[in-house]
Amino acid sequence: MSNTDDIRWITQLILLGDKNAFDKLVRKYQSPIRRFFLNLTVGDSQLSDDLAQETFIKAYLNISSFKGISGFSTWLYRIAYNVYYDSVRARKYYADIDEHVIDNQHQTQNEFSAEKLDIYKALNQLRKEEQTAVLLFYMEDKTHKEIAKIMNCPLGTVKTYILKGKERLGVYLTKQGYGN
Amino acid sequence: METKNADKMVKSFFAEYKQEIPDNGFTQRLMKKVPEQADHGWIVWIFAAIGISVSLYVGVNAGLIRQVVLLFDRIPLYYMLAGIFCFPIIGTMIYYAAQNKKYQII
Numbered sequence: 001m002s003n004t005d006d007i008r009w010i011t012q013l014i015l016l017g018d019k020n021a022f023d024k025l026v027r028k029y030q031s032p033i034r035r036f037f038l039n040l041t042v043g044d045s046q047l048s049d050d051l052a053q054e055t056f057i058k059a060y061l062n063i064s065s066f067k068g069i070s071g072f073s074t075w076l077y078r079i080a081y082n083v084y085y086d087s088v089r090a091r092k093y094y095a096d097i098d099e100h101v102i103d104n105q106h107q108t109q110n111e112f113s114a115e116k117l118d119i120y121k122a123l124n125q126l127r128k129e130e131q132t133a134v135l136l137f138y139m140e141d142k143t144h145k146e147i148a149k150i151m152n153c154p155l156g157t158v159k160t161y162i163l164k165g166k167e168r169l170g171v172y173l174t175k176q177g178y179g180n
Numbered sequence: 181m182e183t184k185n186a187d188k189m190v191k192s193f194f195a196e197y198k199q200e201i202p203d204n205g206f207t208q209r210l211m212k213k214v215p216e217q218a219d220h221g222w223i224v225w226i227f228a229a230i231g232i233s234v235s236l237y238v239g240v241n242a243g244l245i246r247q248v249v250l251l252f253d254r255i256p257l258y259y260m261l262a263g264i265f266c267f268p269i270i271g272t273m274i275y276y277a278a279q280n281k282k283y284q285i286i
Contacts, residue, residue, distance in 0.1 A: 016224065019211065023211055026206075030207055035198075052206070057215075119194075178189065
């Protein structure tokens, strides 16, 4: 499925209010968006599904503001990023709160989290912005430019986040004996 | 640590953990919560009506419609009948091709 499909479905949705077209968009993007949230919330599948749901509903309600300058995927990740940080602010587990304690409280055991503890521990070594940038770059295969649009920050800042994140992860993974 | 090595290691680490998340009814649950939007089908009809009106106006003023009618007058009857009978066949083929790709007519 290409970007042409996205444009066709978005046009059907905007012009005709065709909910089936939106259904197709959700089916296409549910996996990357839920995976993005699952990694950001350190394996809380319930929270990540709630955030993904909020993201898609916001996308549906604001679809007419999609200009097509960036791809639909980038636009959707931008909403997802805002939804996540709104949630972080609302839950007040930001900066001054010990995130490790919160992560343990919120972490729901599920079919994905049990086997993915390593990646969550690794991501916990990074600052929130670094986590987001690294996940978008390495996990979601976004370019630096797309990440800058998603995170609404300068390209240089994104590159710094990724570089710092990569270095920290490199040190952590080496300590854990990864790659030996 | 060398940046290239770190990059390689981080890349392979994330590739190892990257997985597709199955839908498991997520889309269905979401679609139930999606609010109904007003039907915007009228926009298409308005543009269609404007298009037809403009075409008719131009056609009548430029004498195109008269010429088309005259052309029909000159076409032999059996040509015209063959043309008319082709419409339902072509229409049906396009319909099935658009509705269900398994027919693979076109």
